[in-house]
Amino acid sequence: MIVGCPTWNIGELQGDWESFFDELDSVAFAGKKVAYFGTGDQMGYGNNFQDAMGILERKIAELGGQTVGLWPNEGYEFDASEALRGNKFCGLALDEDNQSELTEGRVQKWVAQLKQEFGV
């Protein structure tokens, strides 16, 4: 499973995910590999960069999902993020507002990593 969400309204889920969030409790995540990607703005929202990705990952991991596709935090400038797990993001962090030129390469590298981690 691959889950994607932009961060909105200063550290919050995008609206469609917000309304679906509680329904995640009824999804059978146990034993499932789950990868995450998010879009955000590290310059404009440096204290909440990619928070939505972290909020979703935390919830789904609590429900038994096995997180794959962690992504290094090198090459970004921000102060705080709910999506950080040690020195990695819990998924692919994309920033179309400040680093759009890096998006394609990041996606290609991440997808190659995912293929290995998903075993496909």
Ligand SMILES: Cc1cc2nc3c(=O)[nH]c(=O)nc-3n(C[C@H](O)[C@H](O)[C@H](O)COP(=O)(O)O)c2cc1C
């Ligand atoms: C009102 C508003 C609030 C935002 N809040 C955050 C935030 O808290 N954290 C973050 O990383 N990005 C935040 N962003 C940036 C958006 O996530 C980013 O602009 C969007 O993902 C870019 O996608 P797009 O190119 O499809 O518009 C916010 C943007 C707006 C307009």
